Amino acid sequence: MTFLPHAPVLELTEVTRSYQSGNRKRTVLRGISYAFEPGRMYAVIGPSGSGKTTLLSLASGLDSPSAGTVRFRGKDVAELGLGRYRNRHAATVFQSLNLLTYMTAVQNITSAMEITGVQRGNKNQRAVELLDLLGVDAGDHNRRTLKLSGGQQQRVAIARALACEVDILFADEPTGSLDHETAGGIISVFRKLAHDEGKCVVVVTHSREVAAASDEVLQLKRGKLSAR
């Protein structure tokens, strides 16, 4: 698979998404073009219904645009294969987290590595490294995630997303259900992943704190995306 090393890690070109409901076609995103770089944290903001989740779905390979292209390092993700793009290059932390709550933090990560076919000798050791990186207490590594606080669960979900050594991390409202202090910890984690680990971090948010902590704030309004 040939990637272009100098191309943006993620590039949207004239991306449009319309939904058909009955006889009516509703265009939510209109010809959006934007290039995302590694090592930066982006916040996507906009009023409810402006298309933030739709944009995230397209950029993360969960959905395909009605027109336009999404490229990863210069390669159209439709050609790369959306499943392959999601497994190897771009991971998403959903609002619901989707942790397997009967499994421990470590098991959530190692099972994700098994499913996505990560070739690594010691998966347990890698899981522990990731949990340490994200600041999950050692005493929580082998506890069932059901027993962990909301902030700790969020960290485990981010660690799991990173287990496949992806370049891009998407998150949908990651601080929505957290108190102020815990949210601050999660924001620091995203900044660290961008600035110290070189990830491209894209966060959909209503939070002013998340927007203020981001390197770029992108606003969606009437189907268009603009940098603020």
Ligand SMILES: Nc1ncnc2c1ncn2[C@@H]1O[C@H](COP(=O)(O)OP(=O)(O)OP(=O)(O)O)[C@@H](O)[C@H]1O
């Ligand atoms: N699968 C779908 N079929 C039809 N319409 C859809 C679909 N998904 C989203 N929409 C419509 O697209 C518009 C944008 O929705 P989206 O969820 O992307 O907005 P949002 O900015 O993320 O909103 P919120 O902040 O409330 O989560 C909404 O009007 C929504 O009803």
